Amino acid sequence: MSHLIQHLNPRQKEAVLYIDGPTLVLAGAGSGKTSVITRKIAYLIEECGMAARNIAALTFTNKAAREMKERVSGLLAKGAGRGLTVSTFHNLGLNIIRQECKTLGYKPGFSIFDAEDSRTLLKDLMLKEGDIDSDHLDMVQNQISNWKNDLVIPAHAKSKAQNKGEEFIAYVYERYTQALKAYNALDFDDLILIPVQLFHNEPEILKRWQKKIRYLLVDEYQDTNSSQYLLVKQIVGDRGKLTVVGDDDQSIYAWRGARPENMSMLRQDYPNLHLIKLEQNYRSTQRILKTANYLIAHNPHEFDKALWSDKSYGEPIRIIRCGNEELECERVANEIITQRLQRQIHFKDFAILYRGNHQARLMEIKLQQHQIPYAMSGGTSFFSRTEIKDIMAYLKLLVNPDDDNAFLRIVNTPRRQIGTSTLEALGRYAGERHISLFAAVDEMGLAREIPKQTLARLLRFREWVLHIGHLAETGNPINALREMVTDIDYEGWLVQNASSPKVGEKRMENVWYLIDSIRNLLERQQTEDDLDERDIGLEAALNKLILRDMLERNEEEEEMDQVQMMTLHASKGLEFPHVFMLGFEEDILPHRTSIEEDNVEEERRLCYVGITRAQKTLSITMAAKRKQYGEIIDTSNSRFLEELPEEEIETEGFGDHCPVRNEQKGRMTLDSLLADL
Numbered sequence: 001m002s003h004l005i006q007h008l009n010p011r012q013k014e015a016v017l018y019i020d021g022p023t024l025v026l027a028g029a030g031s032g033k034t035s036v037i038t039r040k041i042a043y044l045i046e047e048c049g050m051a052a053r054n055i056a057a058l059t060f061t062n063k064a065a066r067e068m069k070e071r072v073s074g075l076l077a078k079g080a081g082r083g084l085t086v087s088t089f090h091n092l093g094l095n096i097i098r099q100e101c102k103t104l105g106y107k108p109g110f111s112i113f114d115a116e117d118s119r120t121l122l123k124d125l126m127l128k129e130g131d132i133d134s135d136h137l138d139m140v141q142n143q144i145s146n147w148k149n150d151l152v153i154p155a156h157a158k159s160k161a162q163n164k165g166e167e168f169i170a171y172v173y174e175r176y177t178q179a180l181k182a183y184n185a186l187d188f189d190d191l192i193l194i195p196v197q198l199f200h201n202e203p204e205i206l207k208r209w210q211k212k213i214r215y216l217l218v219d220e221y222q223d224t225n226s227s228q229y230l231l232v233k234q235i236v237g238d239r240g241k242l243t244v245v246g247d248d249d250q251s252i253y254a255w256r257g258a259r260p261e262n263m264s265m266l267r268q269d270y271p272n273l274h275l276i277k278l279e280q281n282y283r284s285t286q287r288i289l290k291t292a293n294y295l296i297a298h299n300p301h302e303f304d305k306a307l308w309s310d311k312s313y314g315e316p317i318r319i320i321r322c323g324n325e326e327l328e329c330e331r332v333a334n335e336i337i338t339q340r341l342q343r344q345i346h347f348k349d350f351a352i353l354y355r356g357n358h359q360a361r362l363m364e365i366k367l368q369q370h371q372i373p374y375a376m377s378g379g380t381s382f383f384s385r386t387e388i389k390d391i392m393a394y395l396k397l398l399v400n401p402d403d404d405n406a407f408l409r410i411v412n413t414p415r416r417q418i419g420t421s422t423l424e425a426l427g428r429y430a431g432e433r434h435i436s437l438f439a440a441v442d443e444m445g446l447a448r449e450i451p452k453q454t455l456a457r458l459l460r461f462r463e464w465v466l467h468i469g470h471l472a473e474t475g476n477p478i479n480a481l482r483e484m485v486t487d488i489d490y491e492g493w494l495v496q497n498a499s500s501p502k503v504g505e506k507r508m509e510n511v512w513y514l515i516d517s518i519r520n521l522l523e524r525q526q527t528e529d530d531l532d533e534r535d536i537g538l539e540a541a542l543n544k545l546i547l548r549d550m551l552e553r554n555e556e557e558e559e560m561d562q563v564q565m566m567t568l569h570a571s572k573g574l575e576f577p578h579v580f581m582l583g584f585e586e587d588i589l590p591h592r593t594s595i596e597e598d599n600v601e602e603e604r605r606l607c608y609v610g611i612t613r614a615q616k617t618l619s620i621t622m623a624a625k626r627k628q629y630g631e632i633i634d635t636s637n638s639r640f641l642e643e644l645p646e647e648e649i650e651t652e653g654f655g656d657h658c659p660v661r662n663e664q665k666g667r668m669t670l671d672s673l674l675a676d677l
């Protein structure tokens with residue numbers, strides 16, 4: 001028997017060996033779903049003789065894709081996996097768009113707008129319509145994203161609108177789509193939507209891709225949204241060469257349009273679907289598994305999944321209630337230090353999971369204070385901060401005025417009263433003549449397209465960029481950069497747009513930090529004597545900076561001895577020997593928005609995901625008091641606490657000295673009160 005399937009259980013083997021038709025593996029956490037995918041890839045290559053380049057495996061996060069890639073290459077002979085696609089849905093989409101960009105009408109080098117960029121564009125469009133309510137902005141952004149994920153194009157959205165409010169959003173959606181196109185830009189949702197539309201309209205192109213991807217595997221299938229679902233269906237076609245694995249209890253992306261019912265839809269799409277259930281958990285101790293099972297039993301279930309484990313019974317689940325959030329983070333840091341010594345293990349054996357990124361800041365400070373190395377995934381890297389992206393765009397434009405993306409990013413940031421319709425006209429004009437936007441500003445013919453006053457503003461901007469560029473080239477570049485940020489009053493702009501002046505000032509500090517890094521690089525250029533001409537000057541320094549960011553990211557990928565920090569969402573599919581879950585409180589987990597929207601079931605699944613990441617121990621912490629919007633509030637324990645098996649739990653910090661608002665205690669007091677009566 002192939003070494004690839006030797007250690008698998010019979011059901012897992014069946015899932016790997018079955019290649020005659022579509023397969024769905026439906027199973028709980030830690031039951032080896034991802035293992036089935038990685039082994040099946042290796043099996044297809046090694047035993048079935050399929051070329052690696054004809055196989056694609058999709059998942060949801062970059063980290064998961066990286067892990068999967070590593071697992072597969074560990075199974076294959078060196079080099080045998082060359083050409084294999086293991087990527088996120090979005091990356092596959094991006095590849096398709098890159099290769100087909102001519103047919104799609106995008107110029108090569110199109111830019112990708114992240115959520116922040118989209119938000120800025122939407123804000124501009126809405127401001128123009130006189131709508132400046134920022135809550136409204138969130139709503140519009142979500143709605144547009146939902147439409148895109150559900151493959152609703154602007155014309156549909158408009159015709160379906162039932163009232164003025166919906167008409168407005170549909171109108172903004174239409175303008176937004178036009179603006180993106182004019183900017184030669186795509187947003188995140190487009191990365192899936194556009195390939196789906198392309199495959200729908202161009203059967204020949206679809207055929208080409210079907211020929212390339214002959215076997216498709218999808219991990220975490222419960223989190224596909226409608227457009228991802230369709231993309232899978234298009235690529236697979238009627239060949240049925242598909243294996244998907246998923247767990248409806250781990251569906252945690254409904255808020256981003258995920259539809260767990262896509263799993264049952266498979267049965268309709270493929271009547272010959274081969275369904276396999278796995279029931280043995282190979283990850284966690286029995287206690288952790290029991291805790292997870294207890295919790296998730298509080299959600300309604302279509303299929304019952306009896307997960308069992310023959311691992312050891314394990315240590316009790318610890319629930320630690322601390323006085324406030326600072327003590328909570330301090331406690332976790334201390335636990336890591338002592339447990340690492342006591343158990344003789346590494347920092348990388350610990351993971352700290354939390355509901356929202358804001359919870360990470362204090363934890364980071366405490367880890368730093370105790371000199372505990374840590375890696376954060378999914379956090380904001382320095383170079384993805386808005387202010388850094390802005391200033392980098394200015395710098396890019398200084399060294400290459402033809403960089404349209406950079407131009408578009410900053411031509412109206414800070415505001416110069418150059419609006420979207422002007423930019424659209426400019427984009428059209430430049431597009432027809434195949435010149436850059438910056439070059440187009442100076443053309444005589446443009447006067448017919450753009451009102452005189454606006455054109456004057458554009459010309460002023462152009463002159464100014466050239467002036468600063470000249471200063472940087474002929475004089476001291478750092479002085480030129482300082483003059484640049486002062487000229488545009490970037491600090492004023494940051495303060496004005498931040499939630500508080502302090503936040504704005506902090507952001508400005510990042511800008512100074514960036515300029516300082518450039519100064520260092522430039523100084524180093526002067527001391528290094530083996531440099532050739534190309535390595536000198538602002539442009540070289542800039543490229544180095546961009547490269548360095550990429551290098552830093554690569555380093556992150558390396559296996560280093562660091563505590564892993566991430567949100568519960570980002571932890572999906574991963575496993576760690578010792579897990580800490582922070583903030584087990586009402587309004588955090590379950591999150592306040594989900595409580596308000598009566599969507600606690602999704603939060604319970606998220607909590608289930610967190611618990612089932614743990615292999616050996618699980619510690620859950622909470623703070624009795626917490627700062628919220630500048631006020632200190634008494635927190636309430638998460639409602640999920642009551643849903644865990646009491647006999648497997650060891651609590652701490654719930655004594656009388658704490659103002660405990662534990663539901664169970666509350667009931668006890670009520671009982672005793674009644675008894676007294």
Ligand SMILES: Nc1ncnc2c1ncn2[C@@H]1O[C@H](COP(=O)(O)OP(=O)(O)OP(=O)(O)O)[C@@H](O)[C@H]1O
Pocket residue numbers: 007008009012027028029030031032033034035036247250281282283572573574575612
């Ligand atoms: N047959 C097996 N024998 C021993 N260990 C196994 C077996 N199958 C899987 N494992 C191990 O169990 C752990 C969990 O497997 P895997 O990550 O594939 O589960 P999963 O179902 O994908 O989990 P999740 O739902 O969290 O994504 C891994 O460490 C894996 O190596």
Ligand SMILES: [Mg+2]
Pocket residue numbers: 033034035219573
């Ligand atoms: Mg998995």
